[in-house]
Amino acid sequence: MNAKTTKTIPILLAVFFLAVLTLSLLFGNKVNAYFRTWVSGRNKAVIDYIRAPQDHSDWELEALSRCSDAPFVLPTHGFIGYLFNDSFTPLKLHTGLDIFGGKQVGQTPVYAPYDGFLTRELDWKSSLILRIPQDPLDPDQQVWVYMTHLADPEGNSLIEAAFPPGTQEAAVKQGDLLGYQGNYSGYPGSPTGIHLHISIVRDDGEGKYLNELHIENTMDPSPYFGMPLNAASALKSSPVCLPLQ
Numbered sequence: 001m002n003a004k005t006t007k008t009i010p011i012l013l014a015v016f017f018l019a020v021l022t023l024s025l026l027f028g029n030k031v032n033a034y035f036r037t038w039v040s041g042r043n044k045a046v047i048d049y050i051r052a053p054q055d056h057s058d059w060e061l062e063a064l065s066r067c068s069d070a071p072f073v074l075p076t077h078g079f080i081g082y083l084f085n086d087s088f089t090p091l092k093l094h095t096g097l098d099i100f101g102g103k104q105v106g107q108t109p110v111y112a113p114y115d116g117f118l119t120r121e122l123d124w125k126s127s128l129i130l131r132i133p134q135d136p137l138d139p140d141q142q143v144w145v146y147m148t149h150l151a152d153p154e155g156n157s158l159i160e161a162a163f164p165p166g167t168q169e170a171a172v173k174q175g176d177l178l179g180y181q182g183n184y185s186g187y188p189g190s191p192t193g194i195h196l197h198i199s200i201v202r203d204d205g206e207g208k209y210l211n212e213l214h215i216e217n218t219m220d221p222s223p224y225f226g227m228p229l230n231a232a233s234a235l236k237s238s239p240v241c242l243p244l245q
């Protein structure tokens with residue numbers, strides 16, 4: 001090692017730590033969440049599961065199963081790979097759950113997790129939103145449940161024919177079939193892994209849902225499903241029911 005290298009290494013290290021420090025100060029919890037998702041093993045688990053779902057069937061939960069007296073049933077079969085507050089894109093927090101079915105596009109059914117009124121906006125190929133007039137955990141407020149990726153890589157919808165684009169306020173019961181898991185990302189030809197994304201979305205107070213892309217507009221799904229589903233406190237992969245209170 002020559003004199004020049006011995007000087008360069010500490011300078012590079014200092015620059016690296018300063019950059020990490022600055023990023024942490026500016027975007028603290030988002031940077032944390034990104035590292036936490038790696039450390040928790042969830043990125044690896046999702047990759048392992050997508051590659052060989054048959055080797056990890058013990059991670060899967062049954063569609064329509066329910067943890068003790070939780071209000072929601074699980075909307076689809078599969079492995080809950082990513083949780084609320086995970087981060088797999090730098091500086092973005094995941095607003096819901098990603099449930100990977102382990103089968104091909106269009107093979108894993110998606111059901112309503114609770115009674116409500118279903119909307120599919122005119123330009124929605126792969127998404128649905130369920131209005132629940134009385135939040136089962138806080139009857140004074142209305143909440144929404146957003147579900148997406150119900151289309152093939154080209155954007156051909158896998159949503160049941162009963163809910164065409166433009167559907168407003170179709171009454172559905174808990175357990176009704178809504179469609180099938182797909183892998184449409186919103187951009188034709190650039191698919192995601194085959195899964196259902198589901199998030200619980202706040203109402204704007206005037207009867208309309210807020211934008212589910214922002215974490216502050218969504219809610220921790222843990223108490224709705226009776227499982228530890230908030231990555232900020234649940235480090236374990238493949239969550240199971242919380243013990244009875």
Ligand SMILES: [Zn+2]
Pocket residue numbers: 082094096097098196197198
């Ligand atoms: Zn997701």
